[in-house]
Amino acid sequence: xxxxxxLLLLGLTALLALALGLMAGALPADHELAMQILTELRxxxxxxxxxxxxxxxLAGALMQTLFRNPLAEPYLLGVSGGAGLLALLGxxxxxxxxxxxxxxxxxxLLALALAAALGGRLLARDHTPLLLAxxxxxxxxxxxxxxxxxxxxxxxxxxxxxxxxxxLAWTSNPxxxxxxxxxxxxxxxxxxxxxxxxxxxxLKAASLGVAVAPTxxxxxxxxxxCTALVVAQAGSIGFxxxxxxxALRKTGFSGHRVxxxxxxxxxxxxxxxxxxxxxxxxAPRELPVGVLTALLGVPMMLWLLxxx
Amino acid sequence: MSLAAHRVTLQAGSRxxxxxxxxxxxxxxxxxxxxxxxxxxxxxxxxxxxxxxxxCGQIMLDNQLLAALPPxxxxxxxxxxxxxxxxxxxxxxxxxxxxxxxxxxxxxxDLTPLLAAWELADLAHRPLDTLSxxxxxxxxxxxxxxxQPRIALLDEPLTHLDPAHQARLxxxxxxxxxxxxxxxxxxxxxxxxxxxxxxxxFLYGDGRWQLGTPAALLTPASLEALYGAGTxxxxxxxxxxxxx
Numbered sequence: 001x002x003x004x005x006x007l008l009l010l011g012l013t014a015l016l017a018l019a020l021g022l023m024a025g026a027l028p029a030d031h032e033l034a035m036q037i038l039t040e041l042r043x044x045x046x047x048x049x050x051x052x053x054x055x056x057x058l059a060g061a062l063m064q065t066l067f068r069n070p071l072a073e074p075y076l077l078g079v080s081g082g083a084g085l086l087a088l089l090g091x092x093x094x095x096x097x098x099x100x101x102x103x104x105x106x107x108x109l110l111a112l113a114l115a116a117a118l119g120g121r122l123l124a125r126d127h128t129p130l131l132l133a134x135x136x137x138x139x140x141x142x143x144x145x146x147x148x149x150x151x152x153x154x155x156x157x158x159x160x161x162x163x164x165x166x167x168l169a170w171t172s173n174p175x176x177x178x179x180x181x182x183x184x185x186x187x188x189x190x191x192x193x194x195x196x197x198x199x200x201x202x203l204k205a206a207s208l209g210v211a212v213a214p215t216x217x218x219x220x221x222x223x224x225x226c227t228a229l230v231v232a233q234a235g236s237i238g239f240x241x242x243x244x245x246x247a248l249r250k251t252g253f254s255g256h257r258v259x260x261x262x263x264x265x266x267x268x269x270x271x272x273x274x275x276x277x278x279x280x281x282x283a284p285r286e287l288p289v290g291v292l293t294a295l296l297g298v299p300m301m302l303w304l305l306x307x308x
Numbered sequence: 309m310s311l312a313a314h315r316v317t318l319q320a321g322s323r324x325x326x327x328x329x330x331x332x333x334x335x336x337x338x339x340x341x342x343x344x345x346x347x348x349x350x351x352x353x354x355x356x357x358x359x360x361x362x363x364c365g366q367i368m369l370d371n372q373l374l375a376a377l378p379p380x381x382x383x384x385x386x387x388x389x390x391x392x393x394x395x396x397x398x399x400x401x402x403x404x405x406x407x408x409x410x411x412x413x414x415x416x417x418d419l420t421p422l423l424a425a426w427e428l429a430d431l432a433h434r435p436l437d438t439l440s441x442x443x444x445x446x447x448x449x450x451x452x453x454x455x456q457p458r459i460a461l462l463d464e465p466l467t468h469l470d471p472a473h474q475a476r477l478x479x480x481x482x483x484x485x486x487x488x489x490x491x492x493x494x495x496x497x498x499x500x501x502x503x504x505x506x507x508x509x510f511l512y513g514d515g516r517w518q519l520g521t522p523a524a525l526l527t528p529a530s531l532e533a534l535y536g537a538g539t540x541x542x543x544x545x546x547x548x549x550x551x552x
Contacts, residue, residue: 068396196403197410201393206359208455209383209411254399 017269024276050268051177057267060241077134080236081141082111108228124213166237166290316365327515340505347513383411387457408454
């Protein structure tokens with residue numbers, strides 16, 4: 001199948017997923033009320049889910065190229081930890097969601113800045129220090145989060161857990177997320193040939209004329225911004241950013257020119273479907289969508305890994 | 309197009325590996341670099357490629373300072389085969405080989421003859437990471453061949469290759485040089501060096517270096533000076549046709 005055909009197929013899948021997302025869940029018999037639910041509640045949420053999934057998968061693909069490692073994912077450098085810590089502190093203090101979201105965004109940027117400051121020196125040649133700094137930060141944030149959870153007021157714990165597992169119920173701004181998705185995909189596409197070369201060793205990439213360090217910093221910034229935005233809107237939704245790019249690479253999307261838009265489409269579709277399930281399986285209660293992405297993702301990933 | 313090193317000094321930490329090297333690489337020339345492990349062969353390749361800056365001295369491409377060239381322009385003239393490491397590449401062999409065209413922009417390439425020349429035609433659609441070490445080395449050589457560099461710098465190109473493919477690589481280097489390009493390769497076997505190089509550069513790893521023809525440099529005494537006492541016997545005992 002040609003690349004264009006594959007992308008077209010993913011595009012159709014995305015439309016189908018969006019339609020399913022809108023249909024999933026009960027609607028009242030009253031037509032007007034039903035329309036109101038669709039346009040003011042479910043529609044924005046489905047749209048936000050798609051954009052978040054797309055952004056996460058895109059960030060995952062960029063991180064995998066940055067670290068030349070198929071296990072890299074958007075939260076590798078402690079973005080979710082930094083966001084989680086500040087967001088939980090905000091929740092413990094009883095702040096409104098808007099402020100929690102702002103704090104989460106600030107926490108993401110803080111984590112990225114720390115990782116860059118501690119490990120970014122040799123990025124032209126070696127990405128290991130950045131990786132190690134990020135992984136250490138993530139571990140540190142993880143223990144601080146556990147600390148906050150263990151002393152937080154008990155009635156606030158469910159909200160905190162939902163944030164940590166990722167939850168789309170609070171997303172307030174699908175337009176911003178969509179704008180970010182389009183902008184990020186476009187920017188990444190502009191870099192796509194360079195990113196193909198960047199998969200080679202840094203020395204080889206440099207010998208082919210790629211400015212390795214600046215391009216890696218661009219990747220770091222772009223992937224970090226995408227992730228921070230999603231975490232601030234929906235908490236740390238796991239697995240989409242790891243699995244979608246990996247699965248697409250396994251199924252023959254190797255060049256970034258095709259891989260990156262494919263990630264946006266497939267990541268978006270996956271999260272819309274996962275969120276539809278999260279809203280409906282134990283309705284009227286909801287599950288955090290992160291639980292669903294992992295439940296869907298783990299078996300899919302294991303199945304993919306079986307293939308040679 | 310000629311590449312020249314003027315009074316170039318290479319250092320690793322406080323150690324001087326190569327002291328005030330003067331070297332001119334002319335079109336049509338195959339230069340072999342020999343020296344013990346850690347003598348600075350790979351570092352010198354990086355410097356000559358413009359990918360690292362020497363502690364002292366200058367590298368010139370024709371009359372231009374190599375360090376001042378834009379990366380893409382440099383990549384249109386100079387190609388490098390670094391020692392193997394493509395752990396991050398997830399695509400097919402054909403995709404991998406085609407990346408060699410990057411400095412020249414987007415194009416639809418017909419890779420068929422090239423893949424055939426490196427015996428990769430049957431492997432073209434396999435993921436790169438399923439190849440054997442030698443097959444992967446051939447893919448890396450084919451990638452370099454796509455770049456068609458006027459100056460090719462190959463760091464241990466014979467690694468992982470069986471003798472037939474080693475011979476094929478050295479024949480490629482000779483042909484490439486005869487077509488007016490220059491080829492630099494680091495290698496360890498004096499027999500191959502004798503048969504295929506126009507000039508040799510010995511790096512002793514302590515700052516000393518020696519430049520000359522294979523006939524002048526490949527004597528048992530000089531090989532022992534380079535690799536250590538008793539090492540010349542390693543090649544003398546071989547039952548191959550012996551230049552040493």
